[in-house]
Amino acid sequence: MVSSMRNVMGNALRFLYGQCFQPSAADDSLGHHGVTTDNLGVSALAHDLYNFEITSQVPQRLSQHVVSTKKTQANWYKKLANAWRKSKPPPKTPEEASRLVIQTLKKLQKADVEGLLAFYGLPLPQTLVELSHGAPQSDPAGLKFELHTIAVDAKAVADGDTITVYVNTSDTRELSNVPRKVQAAVVQRSEARAQRNYERADELHQQIIDSGYRVIPVQNEQILARKYRIRLRGIDAPEGEMPYGQEAKEELTKIVDNKCLRVLVFDEDRYGRSVGDIYCNGIFVQEVMLKKGLAWHYKAYDKRPELDKWEREARAKQVGLWAAPNPEMPWEWRKDRREGR
Structure with a gap:
């Protein structure tokens, strides 16, 4: 029975390991040196949990980061392996992996938790933001329509407050509106492809x-999707050339990459973008951006008190752009550029 359970666990973690971690020929010790690059820490932890299931051994160098004995560390890894297997889906981002560790080992002393997280280069408890979960159950006032997107491509993120999404035209709202x-x-493109006339097919696709x-391939199927440019309602992120502009873009990309989104659209701006609230797996995207100090509450266009509260919390913690004493506001930055200053 024990052997059978070990095989089940090993298979689950082996799959995870195969998905998340491909060791380099130049460095077969990845996971044993306190990595800091975004997803390497997640992969290293997955690798070490897989290795623990086979050998019952914890990483040799972990003792340099924590105070507990090897026997106690083995108990941690046993609990973590079980929690990782039960999580659906398993952690993919450093924040998700860090939360799993903190929740699973919540009875550990602070030094051990922080040491374990630091060993894998995962965010420490004090750097994680507490987020609300769940989109509105009823239609908010002013809602014009709702979109459910196909998985977002990372390249579709223009900056920290604008992304391009696509919606399957088989959606009821879209179906009757296709020109x-x-x-x-x-139809003509499909026929051209069947005849292997790919030049004509490309011309039609450009039209x-x-x-x-x-036309987007999704799970071995070609679907027709409509394009929407979305401006995140109520926030204004730093422009790309401004301090924290790239960090804001990278954070938004990390949140939405390869995710299907729920978008509540309230307006259209002068650039033809749909202005809306974005939810990703129940997480309110604007909340993340504000709490991480990667956007301003755009008070001139949005009076919601919760957005103001989240900005003030980030200011008080001096996170993100609020680490600077007087960060320049993006709307003022754009005005200066327009006026040639």
């Missing part, structure tokens, strides 16, 4: 793209 010329181009649509 006839787009429908015709989709589809120019009309605001795209």
